[in-house]
Amino acid sequence: MPFKTIIEPFRIKSVEPIHMSTPEERKKYMTAAHFNPFLLRSQQVIIDLLTDSGTSAMSSEQWAGILRGDESYAGAQSWERFESEVKDLTGYPYILPTHQGRAAERILYGYLGGKEKVFISNTHFDTTRANIEFSGAEAFDIPCHEAHNHESDFPFKGNIDLIRLEELLKKFGTEKIGAVILTVTNNTGGGQPVSMANAESVAAICKKYNVLYIIDCCRIAENAYFIHHRETGFETKSYREIAQQMFSLADGCIMSAKKDALVNIGGFLALKNEQLAAACTNLLIITEGFSTYGGLSGRDMEAIAIGLREGFDADYLNYRIKSTAYLGEHIRAKGIPVLYPIGGHAVYVDAGLLYPHIPAHHYPGQALVCELYKIGGVRAVEIGSVMFGKYDEAGKLIPAPMELVRLAIPRRVYTQSHIDYVIEVFDEIARTRSSARGLRIIKEPKFLRHFTAHFETL
Numbered sequence: 001m002p003f004k005t006i007i008e009p010f011r012i013k014s015v016e017p018i019h020m021s022t023p024e025e026r027k028k029y030m031t032a033a034h035f036n037p038f039l040l041r042s043q044q045v046i047i048d049l050l051t052d053s054g055t056s057a058m059s060s061e062q063w064a065g066i067l068r069g070d071e072s073y074a075g076a077q078s079w080e081r082f083e084s085e086v087k088d089l090t091g092y093p094y095i096l097p098t099h100q101g102r103a104a105e106r107i108l109y110g111y112l113g114g115k116e117k118v119f120i121s122n123t124h125f126d127t128t129r130a131n132i133e134f135s136g137a138e139a140f141d142i143p144c145h146e147a148h149n150h151e152s153d154f155p156f157k158g159n160i161d162l163i164r165l166e167e168l169l170k171k172f173g174t175e176k177i178g179a180v181i182l183t184v185t186n187n188t189g190g191g192q193p194v195s196m197a198n199a200e201s202v203a204a205i206c207k208k209y210n211v212l213y214i215i216d217c218c219r220i221a222e223n224a225y226f227i228h229h230r231e232t233g234f235e236t237k238s239y240r241e242i243a244q245q246m247f248s249l250a251d252g253c254i255m256s257a258k259k260d261a262l263v264n265i266g267g268f269l270a271l272k273n274e275q276l277a278a279a280c281t282n283l284l285i286i287t288e289g290f291s292t293y294g295g296l297s298g299r300d301m302e303a304i305a306i307g308l309r310e311g312f313d314a315d316y317l318n319y320r321i322k323s324t325a326y327l328g329e330h331i332r333a334k335g336i337p338v339l340y341p342i343g344g345h346a347v348y349v350d351a352g353l354l355y356p357h358i359p360a361h362h363y364p365g366q367a368l369v370c371e372l373y374k375i376g377g378v379r380a381v382e383i384g385s386v387m388f389g390k391y392d393e394a395g396k397l398i399p400a401p402m403e404l405v406r407l408a409i410p411r412r413v414y415t416q417s418h419i420d421y422v423i424e425v426f427d428e429i430a431r432t433r434s435s436a437r438g439l440r441i442i443k444e445p446k447f448l449r450h451f452t453a454h455f456e457t458l
């Protein structure tokens, strides 16, 4: 008889105190931060759901690995352990360590990119797109059509649109294609999973057009969980085996270890092709470090090698996906509009629907992140017109397609009572929704304005 309560499958060995601020203090802090949670100090936050990137709690095994770290410049034992772990997981023979995901992106897409080149993905993550565009190339996002329908409970909303993929490959031709990139899970698309069937079709199409197929595998363990539970034929396969099957379809992968490898820093690039790997290794040595450490210390590589195993642990993944769903389902039941089904690493609230009285140019998403902080000290991130809005020639805002707020769940950091507290904060959000006010931007930089913009309330 299985029990209803999913407990955290770990005991707490070391704790970090949380300062319990008062609503009066938070009002002061928020004003000083110009109503932008990115400008808050971490000490001023009670529950920090800004990102799941690099915010994981490491295990006692990983901390033991940190002490074991071999800091030799070349051929360190820590490198050997890291390399063999990544090889075993991915099946790719050439492994390049990098300080985080975007460094691997800069190396690979910088090499493959350039003027006239084209990259195609279910959705490029923002650093992926930035690295591609910085090289002079163009990046096309072609998520499946179910991804646009918020009501649909299609189980694999992270899939790429296969028909559009073939159209684009035909249109541009093999020579112009830098790579096809499958992001699993699809972070920007709501942390939604990609099916094995979709990944297989992408492989067949890439083969037909003879183009490079790369997996952005930051959250491939979480994706494997969804395949195991939602796609027929995978019920008896382990999460690791599912990931290995997916890796076997592609020509290489890029990973930010700050996600499913359960560490605070690190990443890698892994490739099948020897010539491509040799060219990338040259760039690695010039900008990251020698090929047996890249941008990492020996202890970082130890922690990643261990974290890559732990990230596929069945008890851990069960707790991980269920606790994200727990938050999403509970606030949805209170009438808070969320993207559905709930994805792997985050819950996305539709602030445009929650606050219909706040127009896009008064930033309903920013209003919600400010309310969450003021009411409960919860820090979340706006993913709407503050982050993606543009101005037309007359200086009028062209809003983002949706006014979302992301509640990203750090791995192994918060317990159910922390999450229950966040759910309670949403009771108050729901009760006071009609009195929430929009904001105006009073200062903003040219690029990536969400990080540093200043606001005032209306």
Ligand SMILES: *Cc1c(COP(=O)(O)O)cnc(C)c1O
Pocket (backbone or CB within 6 Å): 053, 100, 101, 102, 103, 125, 127, 128, 183, 187, 216, 218, 255, 256, 257, 258, 259, 266, 267
């Ligand atoms: C985080 C992330 C990256 C970039 O990795 P960093 O380690 O932050 O540089 C790339 N792709 C996806 C899907 C990500 O989530």
